[in-house]
Amino acid sequence: MTDLRQSAYRKRALLVLALLSLGALGFAQAAAAHEAPVGASPFRLPLVPAFAQCTAPNDTHMDPFGSGSCSPPTPLSAVAKWGPSSIGFVRYVVCPIGSSATFCTGPGSSMPLPDVRMTGNITDVECAAVGVGCPAVGGPYDPNPNPTQYPTSSGTGSTAPTPPCFLSGSPCVASQDMTVANPIRATDLNNSGPGGADGTSRDGLFGIGIPVDCQSPNPAKSYGGADCGFNTSANALAPGSILSGKSQVWEIKQVFIRDAGPDGMTGTGDDTEFARTGFFNP
Amino acid sequence: MTATAQIADSAPGSSVRITDNHNTPSPDATVVDFPFRVPVDCTPAPPAGSSCGFNTSVNALQPGLFVVTGTSQILELGEVQFMDAGTDGTAGTGDDTLFAVQGIFAP
Numbered sequence: 167m168t169d170l171r172q173s174a175y176r177k178r179a180l181l182v183l184a185l186l187s188l189g190a191l192g193f194a195q196a197a198a199a200h201e202a203p204v205g206a207s208p209f210r211l212p213l214v215p216a217f218a219q220c221t222a223p224n225d226t227h228m229d230p231f232g233s234g235s236c237s238p239p240t241p242l243s244a245v246a247k248w249g250p251s252s253i254g255f256v257r258y259v260v261c262p263i264g265s266s267a268t269f270c271t272g273p274g275s276s277m278p279l280p281d282v283r284m285t286g287n288i289t290d291v292e293c294a295a296v297g298v299g300c301p302a303v304g305g306p307y308d309p310n311p312n313p314t315q316y317p318t319s320s321g322t323g324s325t326a327p328t329p330p331c332f333l334s335g336s337p338c339v340a341s342q343d344m345t346v347a348n349p350i351r352a353t354d355l356n357n358s359g360p361g362g363a364d365g366t367s368r369d370g371l372f373g374i375g376i377p378v379d380c381q382s383p384n385p386a387k388s389y390g391g392a393d394c395g396f397n398t399s400a401n402a403l404a405p406g407s408i409l410s411g412k413s414q415v416w417e418i419k420q421v422f423i424r425d426a427g428p429d430g431m432t433g434t435g436d437d438t439e440f441a442r443t444g445f446f447n448p
Numbered sequence: 449m450t451a452t453a454q455i456a457d458s459a460p461g462s463s464v465r466i467t468d469n470h471n472t473p474s475p476d477a478t479v480v481d482f483p484f485r486v487p488v489d490c491t492p493a494p495p496a497g498s499s500c501g502f503n504t505s506v507n508a509l510q511p512g513l514f515v516v517t518g519t520s521q522i523l524e525l526g527e528v529q530f531m532d533a534g535t536d537g538t539a540g541t542g543d544d545t546l547f548a549v550q551g552i553f554a555p
Contacts, residue, residue: 205553205555206553214504217524218478231466236477237471237476238477239476239477260552324525357536403505408554409518412555418549418552419527420527443525445524447521448518448521
């Protein structure tokens, strides 16, 4: 009798083990369904002014190009311009569950994990023309009159404004003056289907883009322009966009910062590119 | 492989848009977008796969591109991409395809 019970127990144990193995295999297959790196973070790029493409050259660049060029250069933005003390960056950091990185869990951070923290800043942004929120050329560019959402600091060009905005919904757009537009192609295990099917989304902007707030430098600095920046997260802007166990690959196309256009309101169709990723060689 | 970049609003293969004051007869100008390619070397990395990379400089690849100082060069760089060598195994022969692009990964 004892032998029979032991035999039945062994069979059940083997069955459970086999089912667990199959389950683990299934999970492994799902997790490895699309190619993915071991890790890809942080994503940090410097920003430079965005100029119009040269399509009808009237000038020639010195060697080694010897190629056509367009003079004078035409900034794409007609409402905002880079001041003499401008410097800028964008930085995205993946913060998985269990992350111990200070940037993900530091003091003052109430960002639930997992998430992707998104920060950026451009200093000394000036008005390029008189218009909405710009009474004088060279003054601080801040077309949205609402109080800043980053009252502690306006950022430094290498650090983001503070405090961070991790609340879902409207707070992060309350004083939006510019927009980060970086088309994303997402491949993950979070598509329709049992257990989350493997798929690639259509290319698109991340939600409505990342809202950028411009304000007079805080603390006060020596230049006359505004500091424009953001300090938020993917899940604050698009709740549920970052999940665990979904093997999320985000191809990030060229990053643009768009101004608010002549009407001073972002997203109304007249916004133009103010900054792009690149380098500066003085 | 080849490392390159693609400017979003430019012709395929356009990697870089340079604006500086090193033109003639008018010094300050934006150059016609042009390609910039960095050769990438892959070496087998046992027990599996290869390790692909590069370690060079702009002026090593295109002498003079960044030699001149004081020209206030603004270099707008498109989406960074790695192209494979295509089916013929030779980089730059027209059959290369996109292998990797800039981005992030959330496990």
